[in-house]
């Protein structure tokens with residue numbers, strides 16, 4: 520029996536996706552970049568697990584193409600989410616679909632997202648709607664994309680239109696996904712389009728995204744003060760390897776840059792904090808991410824440390840005192856050998872944080888279905904539901920059933936303690 524910390528019926532239990540990663544057939548800056556870079560990416564030879572080597576050497580792996588076709592299969596996917604015990608679903612609207620040319624909105628595409636939202640309401644899934652998840656229309660990029668401050672207003676026009684068209688079906692909005700991850704991957708590490716190495720561009724992009732969040736927050740709240748609006752923030756848990764003053768100082772600096780910097784800038788424009796939690800940095804001297812012999816690794820080689828989500832929640836809650844939704848948390852695990860354990864440990868750690876006073880109001884696992892993992896392509900498998908990309912068949916993994924049973928146990932425990 521689980522202890523009753525999760526807030527009864529109101530807790531958001533669910534999963535998340537992003538349009539470009541699951542819908543298939545998008546036309547945006549990423550699709551162009553994928554065409555130009557697929558062969559280069561397929562020739563990379565490092566960090567690929569044994570089972571994925573063949574797929575990772577195929578250029579097709581790096582082109583989102585038809586993908587999982589969630590655009591057409593969304594009812595089936597949402598039905599499965601519901602059967603797996605979820606009561607919420609985070610997804611993104613693909614800006615390039617609804618506004619294919621500047622100022623020209625496509626009514627059929629808007630109707631598609633309206634129908635999807637209506638369907639979610641009908642079957643009892645609370646929508647959490649992301650307005651921008653890393654992909655932009657080609658016309659926006661041609662004008663300089665997020666590097667150009669004047670373009671922020673173009674995004675806000677789109678936000679206003681979505682609010683006007685879909686707002687009656689939405690309560691939870693996420694304006695922007697992971698401003699720091701996007702700006703550094705695209706403008707510093709050159710791993711994502713437009714793939715440059717410029718500190719100044721990184722800085723500008725980050726600040727334009729934060730500005731876009733703030734203005735969007737204001738326009739959404741002005742339209743309806745009952746909306747709950749946030750952005751999704753990717754923050755690592757930074758921990759010292761050995762206790763000494765220098766290591767502690769490094770952790771302090773990392774926390775200020777990676778955990779607090781963005782939140783501090785927009786803290787007056789957040790109704791809750793959307794937290795995407797994937798990483799733990801173990802700090803020793805100037806080595807920020809020491810590998811330990813005890814580390815468990817995901818298929819992507821990322822350290823798996825689910826026990827740190829609770830301390831992370833406590834750190835963030837102590838500073839901002841705002842409700843938190845985990846808007847992403849998951850593991851690339853094609854064989855599904857760690858995911859059940861991972862989810863169990865994660866929820867236990869969240870539960871402890873709640874006992875210590877954290878106001879956690881939702882947990883959305885990444886991801887509902889297997890998806891296109893950006894520059895890694897299709898081989899990393901994050902889904903609770905496995906997708907066969909040939910037949911498009913969906914098959915819940917055993918861990919999806921573990922998650923379902925944990926949702927039931929935690930929900931029962933919390934209703935029995937609150938009643």
Ligand code: BGC
Pocket residue numbers: 537540696697700753795847885892
């Ligand atoms: C992103 C997702 C991505 C996930 C796993 C997050 O940073 O928002 O789009 O698939 O991490 O890498």
